[in-house]
Amino acid sequence: MLKGKNIVLGVTGGIAAYKACDIASRLVKMGADVHVIMTKSACEFVTPLTFKTLTNNKVYTSVFDENDVGVPHIDLAQGADVLLVAPATANFIGKAANGIADDMLTSTVLAASNKKIIISPAMNSHMYENPAVQENIKTLISRGFVVIKPDSGRLACGDTGIGKLPDSADIVERVAMEVAFEKCLLGKRVLITAGATQEAIDPVRYITNHSTGKMGYALARVAKAKGAHVTLITGKTSLKAPLGVDVVEIVSAKDMFREVTERYFDTDIVIKAAAVADFKPKNVSDQKTKKENAKLSVELEKTEDILAYLGQKKAHQVLVGFCMETENLLENAEKKLKSKNLDMICANSLTTPGAGFGVDTNVLTLIEKDGTKTALPMDTKENLAAVILEKLAQIN
Numbered sequence: 139m140l141k142g143k144n145i146v147l148g149v150t151g152g153i154a155a156y157k158a159c160d161i162a163s164r165l166v167k168m169g170a171d172v173h174v175i176m177t178k179s180a181c182e183f184v185t186p187l188t189f190k191t192l193t194n195n196k197v198y199t200s201v202f203d204e205n206d207v208g209v210p211h212i213d214l215a216q217g218a219d220v221l222l223v224a225p226a227t228a229n230f231i232g233k234a235a236n237g238i239a240d241d242m243l244t245s246t247v248l249a250a251s252n253k254k255i256i257i258s259p260a261m262n263s264h265m266y267e268n269p270a271v272q273e274n275i276k277t278l279i280s281r282g283f284v285v286i287k288p289d290s291g292r293l294a295c296g297d298t299g300i301g302k303l304p305d306s307a308d309i310v311e312r313v314a315m316e317v318a319f320e321k322c323l324l325g326k327r328v329l330i331t332a333g334a335t336q337e338a339i340d341p342v343r344y345i346t347n348h349s350t351g352k353m354g355y356a357l358a359r360v361a362k363a364k365g366a367h368v369t370l371i372t373g374k375t376s377l378k379a380p381l382g383v384d385v386v387e388i389v390s391a392k393d394m395f396r397e398v399t400e401r402y403f404d405t406d407i408v409i410k411a412a413a414v415a416d417f418k419p420k421n422v423s424d425q426k427t428k429k430e431n432a433k434l435s436v437e438l439e440k441t442e443d444i445l446a447y448l449g450q451k452k453a454h455q456v457l458v459g460f461c462m463e464t465e466n467l468l469e470n471a472e473k474k475l476k477s478k479n480l481d482m483i484c485a486n487s488l489t490t491p492g493a494g495f496g497v498d499t500n501v502l503t504l505i506e507k508d509g510t511k512t513a514l515p516m517d518t519k520e521n522l523a524a525v526i527l528e529k530l531a532q533i534n
């Protein structure tokens with residue numbers, strides 16, 4: 139997701155400096171070229187060698203290094219797609235807010251006034267809540283810095299309160315959201331459904347399917363990164379809610395119908411990536427069915443066809459469906475596109491390696507209303523989501 143992106147990672151002298159190693163590693167794994175600058179205090183907590191090994195790049199700890207060519211603090215600042223300072227100490231924040239440039243990191247940050255700068259403050263809660271720190275954070279926000287709010291919880295000093303560095307995965311996701319994608323969906327309201335529904339048989343048993351929600355969650359994350367206001371309506375999953383997305387949890391196909399149709403008219407783009415049950419038990423027992431009295435058959439009835447309903451009621455919305463088949467994929471997908479009045483259908487075959495349930499990749503063929511077919515080779519669900527959303531931005 140960050141392939142080819144140049145990221146300057148500033149590490150300051152807080153106890154959470156050790157977590158910056160994981161952040162650096164994750165950014166590198168996502169394809170970024172990461173250049174680490176450490177303050178003198180940061181070197182008290184972790185060593186430059188760790189970052190050098192993780193990033194395969196020189197680690198900067200001083201403005202003055204005889205071996206450097208050019209003017210590193212200017213070159214690093216101007217070569218960066220984004221600067222991330224994590225963790226950011228109270229001291230660093232104070233210096234950045236007041237234009238102080240007395241080491242390599244603060245000099246580089248000052249030289250990056252035309253760049254996106256993200257900081258992730260982490261410190262004791264009394265330090266964080268100190269009006270001086272809060273004023274400095276406000277100043278930085280007013281100058282365009284993106285400030286990631288610290289988490290609350292047990293702090294390293296033993297206190298409990300706000301000030302923890304958020305999970306590395308969340309910080310990295312935030313960076314990706316800021317830089318990885320063209321903001322082609324700014325101002326758009328996008329509704330995405332994900333995951334499987336559960337149709338109760340009795341209070342302890344239900345019918346479901348293998349959908350894990352990964353494709354829908356990837357679409358939601360990328361749509362948000364592209365600037366959309368995103369609502370994700372999701373069946374139960376083990377996935378973490380994407381940052382900045384409104385998440386509505388549902389259980390059954392009936393819940394899904396209610397939540398989607400309630401929002402339909404205020405939405406520009408609807409992508410139905412959920413695996414909604416086609417059938418549900420006709421009679422749901424109030425009590426657990428005992429083994430001894432079980433009939434050993436469950437009578438089913440059809441659930442409401444949400445996509446067909448949305449297709450019938452379509453006004454200004456762009457409507458997209460997913461189609462997973464085990465045979466006659468394109469034929470079935472085209473039929474569904476027409477019969478449900480869709481603008482696009484994303485077809486995948488359960489039998490193709492690297493596609494389908496639970497995996498991080500997919501293989502999709504996109505079929506548009508005018509018959510245009512785009513076969514996308516195996517790729518991450520995020521990258522495929524980006525292609526789908528770019529096409530939809532053009533249609534809408």
Ligand SMILES: Cc1cc2nc3c(=O)[nH]c(=O)nc-3n(C[C@H](O)[C@H](O)[C@H](O)COP(=O)(O)O)c2cc1C
Nearest residue numbers: 150151152153154177179180227228229230260261
């Ligand atoms: C064990 C220890 C932990 C510290 N943790 C933090 C911290 O989490 N956040 C913070 O703002 N300062 C923390 N400090 C204080 C900073 O190290 C100190 O303010 C230093 O001047 C920061 O320098 P820098 O901003 O140039 O990295 C800690 C100090 C010590 C000794």
